[in-house]
Amino acid sequence: MLNMFKKYVGTMKGVFSDFKKYLSGRIRIKLPESKTRSIALTLLMSVVVMALPFYGHDYLIDIAVLSGIYIILAQGLNIVVGFTGLLNLGFVAFYAIGAYSYALLNTKLGLGFWASLPLSVMLVTLSGFILAIPALRLRGDYLAIVTLGFGEIVRLVLNNWDSFTKGPNGISGIEPPHIFGMQISKLGQFYYFIIIFVLLAVFVIRRVSASRIGRAWIAIREDEIASSSIGINTTAYKLYSFAFGAFWAGLAGVLFAAKMQFVSPESFTFMESVLVLCMVILGGLGSIPGVILGAIILVILPEMLREVQLYRMLALGSGLVMLMIFRPQGLMGGKGVSFRG
Amino acid sequence: MFTQQLINGLTLGGVYALIALGYTMVYGILGLINFAHGEIYMLGAYLGIIFLAFFTAIGLTSYSFPLALILTFVLSVVFCSSYGFTIEKIAYKPLRNAPRLSPLISAIGVSIFLQNYVMLTQGATDKIFPHLFEKAGIELMGARVTYTQIFIIAASAILMLSLNLFITKTRRGKAMRAVAQDKVMASLVGININTVISETFIIGSGLAAVAGLMVAAYYGLVNYSIGYMAGIKAFTAAVLGGIGSIPGAMFGGILLGLIESFSAGYISSEYKDAYAFIILIIILFIKPSGLFGKTQEEKV
Numbered sequence: 089m090l091n092m093f094k095k096y097v098g099t100m101k102g103v104f105s106d107f108k109k110y111l112s113g114r115i116r117i118k119l120p121e122s123k124t125r126s127i128a129l130t131l132l133m134s135v136v137v138m139a140l141p142f143y144g145h146d147y148l149i150d151i152a153v154l155s156g157i158y159i160i161l162a163q164g165l166n167i168v169v170g171f172t173g174l175l176n177l178g179f180v181a182f183y184a185i186g187a188y189s190y191a192l193l194n195t196k197l198g199l200g201f202w203a204s205l206p207l208s209v210m211l212v213t214l215s216g217f218i219l220a221i222p223a224l225r226l227r228g229d230y231l232a233i234v235t236l237g238f239g240e241i242v243r244l245v246l247n248n249w250d251s252f253t254k255g256p257n258g259i260s261g262i263e264p265p266h267i268f269g270m271q272i273s274k275l276g277q278f279y280y281f282i283i284i285f286v287l288l289a290v291f292v293i294r295r296v297s298a299s300r301i302g303r304a305w306i307a308i309r310e311d312e313i314a315s316s317s318i319g320i321n322t323t324a325y326k327l328y329s330f331a332f333g334a335f336w337a338g339l340a341g342v343l344f345a346a347k348m349q350f351v352s353p354e355s356f357t358f359m360e361s362v363l364v365l366c367m368v369i370l371g372g373l374g375s376i377p378g379v380i381l382g383a384i385i386l387v388i389l390p391e392m393l394r395e396v397q398l399y400r401m402l403a404l405g406s407g408l409v410m411l412m413i414f415r416p417q418g419l420m421g422g423k424g425v426s427f428r429g
Numbered sequence: 430m431f432t433q434q435l436i437n438g439l440t441l442g443g444v445y446a447l448i449a450l451g452y453t454m455v456y457g458i459l460g461l462i463n464f465a466h467g468e469i470y471m472l473g474a475y476l477g478i479i480f481l482a483f484f485t486a487i488g489l490t491s492y493s494f495p496l497a498l499i500l501t502f503v504l505s506v507v508f509c510s511s512y513g514f515t516i517e518k519i520a521y522k523p524l525r526n527a528p529r530l531s532p533l534i535s536a537i538g539v540s541i542f543l544q545n546y547v548m549l550t551q552g553a554t555d556k557i558f559p560h561l562f563e564k565a566g567i568e569l570m571g572a573r574v575t576y577t578q579i580f581i582i583a584a585s586a587i588l589m590l591s592l593n594l595f596i597t598k599t600r601r602g603k604a605m606r607a608v609a610q611d612k613v614m615a616s617l618v619g620i621n622i623n624t625v626i627s628e629t630f631i632i633g634s635g636l637a638a639v640a641g642l643m644v645a646a647y648y649g650l651v652n653y654s655i656g657y658m659a660g661i662k663a664f665t666a667a668v669l670g671g672i673g674s675i676p677g678a679m680f681g682g683i684l685l686g687l688i689e690s691f692s693a694g695y696i697s698s699e700y701k702d703a704y705a706f707i708i709l710i711i712i713l714f715i716k717p718s719g720l721f722g723k724t725q726e727e728k729v
Contacts (some may be wrong), residue, residue: 175530214678222714229462232533233668234713236661237706244703358657362537369534403546408538413523 108240111414114331129261137283151391156282157340158383160289163338164377169365170374171297172329173309177361181219182272182334184356186212186341188246191259191351195273201265205342212338213331218331224323237244239361246353258352258419259293265346285343288334294376305329306374366408371418378420432572432692434694437685440578440647442686443585447640448663449670449678450592451633457609457673458629459728460529464536465516467660468543469509469634474558474651475551476505481559498561503643513634514627515686540656548653555652558645581643588636589679595632596675605629609673658702665709671722680721 141149165179189208193199199207223234246253253259264273265281272281296302306326307315316322345351363386371382393400411418448470455463484490484497520539524532562576596602607615608625616622644659645651666685670677685705692704712720 127433169530175533222710225717226713227462229533229672230454230668230713230717232462233664234710237544239708240661241703241706244700277621314650331549359541362541365537373530398549402542402549405538405540405542405545408541409520409535412527412535412538413520416527418523 141279146275147231149279152276152385153279153282155387156286157344157347158367158387159286159380160336161340162364162379162383163289163293164333164340165364166331166374166379167293168329169368171302171309172326174326174329177232177236179337179364180361181239181242182216182337183341184242184246185215186338187345187351188253190342190345191262195259200263201346208342209335209338211228213278213335216331216334217327218296220327225325239358243353243356256353258350260350262345262349264349283344285339290376298395300327301328332375369412369418372420373418375420376417383421430572430694432570434554436572436574436692438687439683441690442683444640445663445666445685446645446679446682447585447588448659449634449666449682450675451462451637452664453667453672453675453678454629454633456489461521461532461536462664464660465539465543466633466637467656468540469513470641470659471547471653471656472512473505473509473638474645475547476508476641477560477645478499478556478651495662502639502642506638509638510631510635513630517627517630544656547550551653553652553653556597558649558651561646579697581647584639584643587606588639593675596674601628618684662705669709669712671719674721677719677721
């Protein structure tokens with residue numbers, strides 16, 4: 089009996105010390121080591137993900153669709169903040185431009201989803217470039233405040249340009265997308281539709297981040313001056329980073345407009361930018377699986393806390409402070425990831 | 430029209446400058462955008478309502494109104510300063526050596542927390558702030574200047590001057606400047622860094638509390654969400670003047686107030702909030718370190 093107790097205490101001590109090590113960043117969550125285990129885990133996860141609409145309640149699928157949109161959005165921000173180390177506090181502006189472009193192209197010009205998608209995404213990427221040109225002369229916190237200002241300007245324009253954006257009332261009656269003449273309006277269909285885009289985003293971002301461009305971004309994040317002295321054109325790479333991040337935000341915006349069939353400035357506030365930033369930070373800056381996890385957690389958590397709705401923002405606020413104190417590198421971020429202003 | 434906008438702009442500008450001082454002082458010393466600063470300003474306004482109501486309830490306002498007013502200001506400043514002090518100890522001190530993003534996120538967390546804390550305890554609707562002075566004012570070159578406006582302009586000018594004196598003339602101010610310049614060197618010559626940082630937060634929060642009270646008296650309404658916009662604008666003002674520079678923050682605040690009131694008066698008031706950011710982007714494009722800022726050399 090005593091032995092069992094001792095053993096139990098011993099195990100618990102081990103668990104606690106592991107947890108402490110985890111909090112202090114000395115160990116990180118490891119995915120399975122062997123290839124077979126990794127394949128088995130991937131298969132299991134994909135079966136669960138693909139089968140969700142068959143056993144899931146509509147509410148659950150709805151949250152899953154929303155998570156998917158946020159995963160794309162957060163991956164976009166992860167490129168800018170996580171890989172390149174540029175703090176963008178107005179990232180939602182790109183999301184808003186994407187959503188409004190589709191809404192306006194669809195309701196004013198009658199263009200369908202597939203015609204609007206490239207146009208909207210191009211427009212957002214272009215706006216990423218335009219913002220980047222003045223912003224890239226600035227460092228760290230100045231950049232943060234300029235992007236914040238940009239986000240506010242976009243929101244104020246959407247809110248006040250009544251004749252064009254219908255102001256605070258928003259735009260309704262946006263068409264859902266079509267595939268092969270079939271309208272994707274059911275929740276289950278939309279779920280698979282989103283999954284395709286999430287996979288695309290993760291695949292492309294993974295490839296790009298592993299390429300020369302991605303390594304240049306990481307070099308800039310770790311030390312901008314050192315990387316420019318070894319011949320990296322930092323301005324150009326920062327520009328790519330902004331535009332590439334904006335690209336995915338625009339895509340997420342188009343998908344959001346197509347899913348909701350309604351857009352209004354209320355969805356694109358500063359709080360939304362903060363939420364997306366939290367997803368990236370909770371998951372771990374620069375970690376693609378981490379950011380997926382962060383986005384899912386921060387979409388699901390508020391839903392779970394709906395019972396105590398009044399207190400959930402208090403919890404989010406204090407949670408952020410505690411996360412920064414105890415585990416600043418996020419759930420799946422490595423120790424090496426740092427952030428310089 | 431011109432004089433009226435000038436007076437309105439100076440009133441707003443004085444308030445922005447007071448909040449901006451808190452931002453710029455904290456930034457100068459810690460290199461941190463204290464996002465919770467706007468919330469301290471909002472708390473100042475709420476505390477003003479609470480204390481004024483309390484003094485009315487015990488009959489002090491009818492006995493001696495100036496005394497009640499002074500007590501309200503003093504108590505709000507004391508409470509807000511202690512909030513600022515506590516926030517620094519809880520949310521920023523453990524992150525002193527962390528990567529730069531960590532304290533920033535922590536500050537956003539504090540800001541969300543305080544905003545929702547006030548919303549829960551005080552309600553989400555607008556609260557009415559009692560009139561401190563008579564509505565009437567004086568005529569000045571065709572413009573009407575209310576007593577509240579005179580009070581705001583005078584109070585912010587006095588506070589700014591005394592802060593400037595404190596920073597430039599006293600020993601504590603000297604210590605503060607030393608820490609802002611180089612923390613390690615300052616600690617080597619025997620300055621207690623933690624005390625200086627706490628003082629910075631206490632002074633900054635006190636100024637924000639005064640600003641909150643004055644704006645609440647000016648508009649007559651208070652809402653739990655006012656801290657956000659005021660905070661961003663004051664930060665914009667601080668950046669405009671060159672963050673870290675105290676005269677810069679004062680100048681930036683007043684400039685921002687003037688820009689806002691003139692553009693609202695002569696162009697259109699719908700985009701009142703956007704002008705600040707547009708000006709900011711233009712200024713930073715021309716001079717990335719702000720009007721009064723120094724360009725910093727960076728080393729690998």
